[in-house]
Amino acid sequence: MDRSGEFDISRRGVLISGAASVAVTVTPHVAAEPAPPPKEAAPPMHKVAFKVNGKPRELELDTRTTLLDALREHLHLTGTKKGCDHGQCGACTVIVDGRRINSCLTLAVMHEGDEITTIEGLGTPEKMHPMQVAFVKHDGYQCGYCTPGQICSAVAVLDEIRRGIPSHVSADINARPQMTTIEMRERMSGNICRCGAYSNIVEAMQEVAEAKA
Amino acid sequence: MKSFSYERARTPAEAAAIVARTPGARFIAGGTNLLDLMKLQIETPPHLVDVNGLQLDRIETTPEGGLRIGALVRNTDLAADKRVRKDYAVLSRALLAGASGQLRNKATTAGNLLQRTRCPYFYDTNQACNKRKPGSGCAAIGGVSRSLGVIGTSDACIATHPSDMAVAMRLLDAGVETVKADGATRTIPIADFHTLPGDTPHVENVLAPGELITAVTLPRPIGGRHFYHKVRDRASYAFALVSVAAVVQKDGSGRVALGGMAHKPWRIEAAEEQLPKGARRTNEVLLAGAQPTHDNAFKLTLAERTLDSVLAEARA
Numbered sequence: 038m039d040r041s042g043e044f045d046i047s048r049r050g051v052l053i054s055g056a057a058s059v060a061v062t063v064t065p066h067v068a069a070e071p072a073p074p075p076k077e078a079a080p081p082m083h084k085v086a087f088k089v090n091g092k093p094r095e096l097e098l099d100t101r102t103t104l105l106d107a108l109r110e111h112l113h114l115t116g117t118k119k120g121c122d123h124g125q126c127g128a129c130t131v132i133v134d135g136r137r138i139n140s141c142l143t144l145a146v147m148h149e150g151d152e153i154t155t156i157e158g159l160g161t162p163e164k165m166h167p168m169q170v171a172f173v174k175h176d177g178y179q180c181g182y183c184t185p186g187q188i189c190s191a192v193a194v195l196d197e198i199r200r201g202i203p204s205h206v207s208a209d210i211n212a213r214p215q216m217t218t219i220e221m222r223e224r225m226s227g228n229i230c231r232c233g234a235y236s237n238i239v240e241a242m243q244e245v246a247e248a249k250a
Numbered sequence: 251m252k253s254f255s256y257e258r259a260r261t262p263a264e265a266a267a268i269v270a271r272t273p274g275a276r277f278i279a280g281g282t283n284l285l286d287l288m289k290l291q292i293e294t295p296p297h298l299v300d301v302n303g304l305q306l307d308r309i310e311t312t313p314e315g316g317l318r319i320g321a322l323v324r325n326t327d328l329a330a331d332k333r334v335r336k337d338y339a340v341l342s343r344a345l346l347a348g349a350s351g352q353l354r355n356k357a358t359t360a361g362n363l364l365q366r367t368r369c370p371y372f373y374d375t376n377q378a379c380n381k382r383k384p385g386s387g388c389a390a391i392g393g394v395s396r397s398l399g400v401i402g403t404s405d406a407c408i409a410t411h412p413s414d415m416a417v418a419m420r421l422l423d424a425g426v427e428t429v430k431a432d433g434a435t436r437t438i439p440i441a442d443f444h445t446l447p448g449d450t451p452h453v454e455n456v457l458a459p460g461e462l463i464t465a466v467t468l469p470r471p472i473g474g475r476h477f478y479h480k481v482r483d484r485a486s487y488a489f490a491l492v493s494v495a496a497v498v499q500k501d502g503s504g505r506v507a508l509g510g511m512a513h514k515p516w517r518i519e520a521a522e523e524q525l526p527k528g529a530r531r532t533n534e535v536l537l538a539g540a541q542p543t544h545d546n547a548f549k550l551t552l553a554e555r556t557l558d559s560v561l562a563e564a565r566a
Contacts, residue, residue: 146300197326197351210335225351
């Protein structure tokens with residue numbers, strides 16, 4: 038990067054000269070020998086190792102890196118999308134150790150040893166996951182931006198119903214939840230589709246649920 | 251997000267000691283609330299202590315016939331636990347009424363109790379907020395207050411506690427087990443755990459610096475029919491305007507607690523004597539002294555009607 042024309046003034050230098058006199062701060066420094074480029078305080082880094090789509094990965098990351106940014110920016114798995122980045126839209130949904138989570142609301146360094154599945158790990162264009170096939174068949178999207186999150190969530194939702202996890206709409210909380218449309222709709226409420234493909238998404242889920250039943 | 255250093259604690263006491271001696275340090279478990287706030291720089295901890303490895307993720311039966319719920323038990327797992335569904339259904343119902351499936355998979359029992367308010371003025375760093383910046387004022391008072399508190403409020407803060415789970419915990423007389431930096435442990439009754447805003451709305455509970463929640467205990471089951479009716483602007487994935495947690499016995503006696511009304515889950519035991527006489531009489535005691543704003547006075551009516559619907563269902 039060409040740094041010519043920039044003031045090579047360190048924060049420390051400004052503070053020191055500022056303490057002496059405000060009026061003479063700039064001139065002596067500009068006239069002086071070029072100082073080394075300013076050093077920004079390096080953000081704390083941390084190592085983490087986990088598996089993504091079956092493949093072991095090791096990264097050394099700025100601790101602030103969310104799992105979402107680790108997947109997209111460091112591992113270049115851009116299927117997982119960043120929508121709101123605050124856990125409200127569900128576009129970033131991935132499956133970690135068998136459970137769907139918002140990858141934007143978790144730090145990558147907190148996932149030591151975890152097994153992460155993204156949309157790229159569910160299926161490929163040549164060998165699609167049944168849920169991907171059903172989304173195509175039922176037109177479960179328009180723009181497609183929320184789709185990877187919708188599909189990861191949908192796959193996990195069917196698994197949650199099968200495992201007997203109740204929901205807000207389960208009439209009898211002690212009974213096994215049923216594979217109904219109302220159960221699926223409630224459980225998908227953490228995935229927003231601004232194009233409004235909801236009814237087609239539920240149809241796709243219904244088809245996969247019936248095929249597996 | 252401000253940068254921070256990160257470490258994984260090996261024992262609960264070690265975690266407590268690190269946070270107690272490191273200014274501004276925070277525990278992180280599910281992270282679903284803390285990271286959201288860190289991205290907005292409402293929370294700016296210079297150091298995070300990850301407590302996820304502390305093996306506080308079991309639900310055990312206690313010798314008294316109750317349950318000890320590990321601090322790290324995820325909301326999904328607590329709601330789905332067969333013992334909870336059978337004997338503490340109001341807790342399952344409250345958990346399932348909150349957040350989304352993705353969030354419940356991450357959010358923890360202790361973290362849920364420690365959730366921060368969703369008051370829009372707390373979230374907007376351009377606004378005055380005594381909770382976010384003590385002494386800066388409260389822009390919510392006189393602002394848009396439809397979702398905010400109606401009782402137990404102060405001139406400094408009218409925020410509500412956002413949790414559904416905590417309302418059920420309050421109803422069930424839960425205990426909050428903790429460990430302090432010196433290794434000392436204690437159990438705080440849930441009734442004493444959350445505080446009212448008063449002049450110090452940035453203080454939300456009675457935990458000492460570094461004190462770590464290790465478990466939440468439930469006394470033995472109390473029977474009865476369990477209800478959690480939550481009224482909100484959407485049918486799913488929204489915070490409560492008003493929620494009613496109740497356990498009603500065959501003779502019409504019972505317990506009731508409200509969410510969405512105050513800085514903490516709202517329960518007044520004396521009001522429960524009125525339950526057999528109906529929602530109006532109960533809420534006259536439960537909400538005596540309420541000071542709603544013009545925007546949120548509807549919550550008083552809504553709370554009565556919601557409790558009325560619960561009592562009607564209990565009689566059916």
